[in-house]
Amino acid sequence: MTAALLELADARLTYRRGLARFAALDGVSLSVARGECVGVIGESGSGKSSLARVIAGLAEGATGDLRLSGERVPIAPGARPREHCRRIQIVFQDPVGSLNPFLTIGAIIAEGMAIHGIGSRAERRERVAELLADVGLDPAMALRRPHELSGGQRQRIAIARALAVDPDLILLDEPTSALDLVVQAQILNLLLALQAARGLAYLFISHDLDVVRHLCHHVHVITGGQIVESGPTDDVFDSPRHPYTRGLIAAMPGATR
Numbered sequence: 286m287t288a289a290l291l292e293l294a295d296a297r298l299t300y301r302r303g304l305a306r307f308a309a310l311d312g313v314s315l316s317v318a319r320g321e322c323v324g325v326i327g328e329s330g331s332g333k334s335s336l337a338r339v340i341a342g343l344a345e346g347a348t349g350d351l352r353l354s355g356e357r358v359p360i361a362p363g364a365r366p367r368e369h370c371r372r373i374q375i376v377f378q379d380p381v382g383s384l385n386p387f388l389t390i391g392a393i394i395a396e397g398m399a400i401h402g403i404g405s406r407a408e409r410r411e412r413v414a415e416l417l418a419d420v421g422l423d424p425a426m427a428l429r430r431p432h433e434l435s436g437g438q439r440q441r442i443a444i445a446r447a448l449a450v451d452p453d454l455i456l457l458d459e460p461t462s463a464l465d466l467v468v469q470a471q472i473l474n475l476l477l478a479l480q481a482a483r484g485l486a487y488l489f490i491s492h493d494l495d496v497v498r499h500l501c502h503h504v505h506v507i508t509g510g511q512i513v514e515s516g517p518t519d520d521v522f523d524s525p526r527h528p529y530t531r532g533l534i535a536a537m538p539g540a541t542r
């Protein structure tokens with residue numbers, strides 16, 4: 286049997302709360318196959334972003350076993366080989382805070398390529414123009430800075446930046462929550478098109494159950510830092526087994542259950 290693209294086992298992350306410690310992730314395990322979209326749903330504070338941060342190697346003090354194509358990946362920030370960092374990219378919810386305001390769009394997109402030694406300077410410039418076109422933006426935008434762009438355009442830049450290093454998996458942490466509905470739909474369609482064109486895998490974290498249902502093949506339901514239900518998306522939405530999942534689905538706008 287071939288190994289899944291990503292396998293995470295028994296991920297734990299605690300934060301200090303006064304003198305006590307609080308478990309943001311309490312033994313989370315999941316896997317993502319190549320080209321698959323896996324959703325993670327749960328209410329605010331359930332541990333979704335903590336999970337993305339652990340997988341991205343951004344969570345100090347996290348423990349667990351993480352594997353990429355069967356190969357062990359260090360979970361601690363700073364311990365991860367560059368190649369593993371390249372293969373797992375992350376797109377955050379807030380397209381303002383996640384882009385360096387002092388750099389041009391071209392420099393933002395090219396930065397990761399330079400870090401990972403991809404192409405010459407001229408090749409990177411050319412690649413930036415291609416990536417901007419791939420995410421539906423004018424290549425001339427490379428000369429502008431983040432504050433000159435709309436929220437949707439910024440999120441397209443964050444996606445282009447992730448794509449620039451040719452990842453296998455993109456962690457999407459509420460990538461459309463800060464956007465209005467029309468722009469949300471455009472970004473989701475873009476993500477779907479990119480996935481089909483490049484065989485990308487996504488771990489899609491969202492409050493928005495409709496979006497998860499539309500996009501994801503598998504879904505995990507998380508509460509209190511633990512996964513309480515997992516399965517093919519339609520099965521989980523059509524016949525939720527855990528009371529927490531039932532409550533979450535019943536609270537969806539337009540839910541009939």
Ligand SMILES: Nc1ncnc2c1ncn2[C@@H]1O[C@H](COP(=O)(O)OP(=O)(O)OP(=O)(O)O)[C@@H](O)[C@H]1O
Pocket residue numbers: 300301309327328329330331332333334335336492
């Ligand atoms: N840096 C931190 N220090 C202390 N506690 C934290 C920290 N970051 C997150 N937490 C706590 O850990 C828990 C999980 O947070 P997390 O951000 O993973 O939740 P979430 O499901 O992504 O929430 P949201 O949907 O609101 O983004 C929450 O109770 C949160 O208050």
